[in-house]
Amino acid sequence: MLKIRDMNTEEKPTLSTEFIPVIGLEIHAELKTKTKMFCSCLNDPLERNPNIHICPICMAHPGTLPTLNKQAIQNVLKVGLAVNAEIADFTEWDRKNYFYPDIPKGYQISQYAYPLVHKGKVKVKDAKGNDVEVTLTRIHLEEDTARSSHDKGDFSLIDYNRAGIPLMELVTDAVIYDSVMAGNFGRELQLLLRTLDVSDANMELGQLRVEVNISIHKEGEPWGTKVEIKNLNSFRVAEKSIEYEIQRQKELIESGGKVIQETRGYDDATGKTFSQRIKENANDYRYFPDPDLPKLYISKIPEFNLESLKANLPILPNAKREKYTSLGLKNEDVEMFVSDSFYGRYFEQILKLVKDEKLQKLSVNYITSDIAGQVKKEKEIKTELHDFINIDQFVEIINLIGTEELSSRGAKDMIAVLWKGDEELRSKKAKDIAEEKGLIIKADPEFLNNIIKLVLKNNPTQVDDYKEGKEALLMYLVGKVMKEGKGAINPAVAQEALKIALK
Structure with a gap:
C-alpha cells in the first residue's frame, strides 16, 4: 500500500530564536609617504609644533590646485595585491562636501564612485578558533582631516599638520559575526600594513582608526538597523564596544524599542556606548567628481605596473x-x-x-x-x-x-x-x-671523573636515594655535574659516567 505523508503533521525545522550579529568594519590608515596627498608639504602627523607643515594648497587658498601623490597610490595598490583583490584600471576623485573646521576647503577629496581596489579577503580566526575569511568591499584613498583639540577651555584649537595626509580607507563586507573575529581582523590588517611598510599603523598615535558597523537580527528575518561606533582607539576597545552594543540592541528590541541609525561612541571607563549624532547618508555629502584632479588610468602609468609591484612584495x-x-x-x-x-x-x-x-x-x-x-x-x-x-x-x-x-x-x-x-x-x-671562558666541552675523562667524585661526595642523601630506586635523581646529579664543570661537559657523557659511578 502506498503511504502518503501528512504534510500538516510532519515536523518542520524551527529557526533559531537567537539574535545574530552582523558586523562590518571601516578602517582608516595613515600612509607612509614623504609628502601629503595633494601637495608637497611634509607628511609628519606627529609634529608637535602646530601648523608647521602647511601651504596654500592644503589650506585651500583661492586659485591653488592639487597634484596627486604617486607613492600613496602605490601603497594602496600593494595592499590590494596582498589581499588578492581586484585592482581597478580606472579611478577618479570626488568631493565629499561638509562644513567643519578640520576641513579648510569645505569638502574632503575622496574616492566614492570608483575606488582603487575591489573585493579581496583576509584570513583570521573567530571566537571559537576557526579559520574564517573576511571579505572586503573596497579600499580607496582620501585625505586626512586636521587634528582638533577641545579641552583647552571654552574654545577649540585646530592643528592642520595632519590635514591632507594620505589616508587609506578599507571597508569589509558585513561578514563578521563576533567581537574576537573583528579584533583579529584589525590585528591582521595592522600586521599586513607594517609588513608591506605602507603604514606604521599605530592606533595610539591615530595612524590606524577603527569604526564598527553593527546590527542584529533573528534567523530568517531581514537585517536590523545599523549602528556605527566611532573613535575606537584599540582593538581591545573595539571588541568590548561590539560586545556591549550587541547586548544593548538585544535588550532594546526585546523591551519593545527600536534601534535607530546613529553614530555612537564608546566610554572605556563605563564599558558602554553612547549616542553622538544621527548617522548621515551618502546623499547628505553631495558627492561629485573633483574637476581639479585628472581621471586616472592605472595601466598607463609605469610606476603603477601591477606585475612589478607584486613581484616586489615582501613575504606576507x-x-x-x-x-x-x-x-x-x-x-x-x-x-x-x-x-x-x-x-x-x-x-x-x-x-x-x-x-x-x-x-x-x-x-x-x-x-x-x-x-x-x-x-x-x-x-x-x-x-x-x-x-x-x-x-x-x-x-x-x-x-x-x-x-x-x-x-x-x-x-x-x-x-x-x-x-x-x-x-x-x-x-x-x-x-x-x-x-x-672555559666553556668549550672538555673530552678529558680525568676532568669529568674528578667532578663526578666531588658531586657524589657533596650529595650523599641524593646518592643513597638513587640507589634505593629513585632514578629521577640521576638528572639532578647531572645538573650538579654540569654546574661544577661550568658547562664544559657534555651532558650525555656526564649522564653515562654517573650511571657507572653509581653502581
Whole structure:
C-alpha cells in the first residue's frame, strides 16, 4: 500500500530564536609617504609644533590646485595585491562636501564612485578558533582631516599638520559575526600594513582608526538597523564596544524599542556606548567628481605596473606562518616571529645562515627564552636584535652545540657574555671567547671523573636515594655535574659516567 505523508503533521525545522550579529568594519590608515596627498608639504602627523607643515594648497587658498601623490597610490595598490583583490584600471576623485573646521576647503577629496581596489579577503580566526575569511568591499584613498583639540577651555584649537595626509580607507563586507573575529581582523590588517611598510599603523598615535558597523537580527528575518561606533582607539576597545552594543540592541528590541541609525561612541571607563549624532547618508555629502584632479588610468602609468609591484612584495604574514609551521615551530613561536619584526628579521637571517633544520629549531629555543628574557630587562631601545647580540656569533653558538663542543648551559652563559658586547668583543669568534671562558666541552675523562667524585661526595642523601630506586635523581646529579664543570661537559657523557659511578 502506498503511504502518503501528512504534510500538516510532519515536523518542520524551527529557526533559531537567537539574535545574530552582523558586523562590518571601516578602517582608516595613515600612509607612509614623504609628502601629503595633494601637495608637497611634509607628511609628519606627529609634529608637535602646530601648523608647521602647511601651504596654500592644503589650506585651500583661492586659485591653488592639487597634484596627486604617486607613492600613496602605490601603497594602496600593494595592499590590494596582498589581499588578492581586484585592482581597478580606472579611478577618479570626488568631493565629499561638509562644513567643519578640520576641513579648510569645505569638502574632503575622496574616492566614492570608483575606488582603487575591489573585493579581496583576509584570513583570521573567530571566537571559537576557526579559520574564517573576511571579505572586503573596497579600499580607496582620501585625505586626512586636521587634528582638533577641545579641552583647552571654552574654545577649540585646530592643528592642520595632519590635514591632507594620505589616508587609506578599507571597508569589509558585513561578514563578521563576533567581537574576537573583528579584533583579529584589525590585528591582521595592522600586521599586513607594517609588513608591506605602507603604514606604521599605530592606533595610539591615530595612524590606524577603527569604526564598527553593527546590527542584529533573528534567523530568517531581514537585517536590523545599523549602528556605527566611532573613535575606537584599540582593538581591545573595539571588541568590548561590539560586545556591549550587541547586548544593548538585544535588550532594546526585546523591551519593545527600536534601534535607530546613529553614530555612537564608546566610554572605556563605563564599558558602554553612547549616542553622538544621527548617522548621515551618502546623499547628505553631495558627492561629485573633483574637476581639479585628472581621471586616472592605472595601466598607463609605469610606476603603477601591477606585475612589478607584486613581484616586489615582501613575504606576507600567512606565507611566513606556513613556512615556520613547516619547520615544526610551536604556534606561539610562529606568531612571535610573524607579528614582531624585531625577532622575525633576526630569525630570517638565521634561516639563511643555518641550513640544518634541527639547529634552526634549536635556535628558536634560545631566542624565545634566553634572548627574549634579556630584551625584557633592557631599558635601552634598539631597532635590530643584532645590535644586542651579534647574529654571526649567535649562529656560531648554535653550530657549536650541533658539533657537541658547547653545552646548553655553556650556550646560555655565552649569550650573557656576548650581550651588548663592545666592538672588540663583537669582532671575535664565538668559539675563541668560549675557550677563554672555559666553556668549550672538555673530552678529558680525568676532568669529568674528578667532578663526578666531588658531586657524589657533596650529595650523599641524593646518592643513597638513587640507589634505593629513585632514578629521577640521576638528572639532578647531572645538573650538579654540569654546574661544577661550568658547562664544559657534555651532558650525555656526564649522564653515562654517573650511571657507572653509581653502581
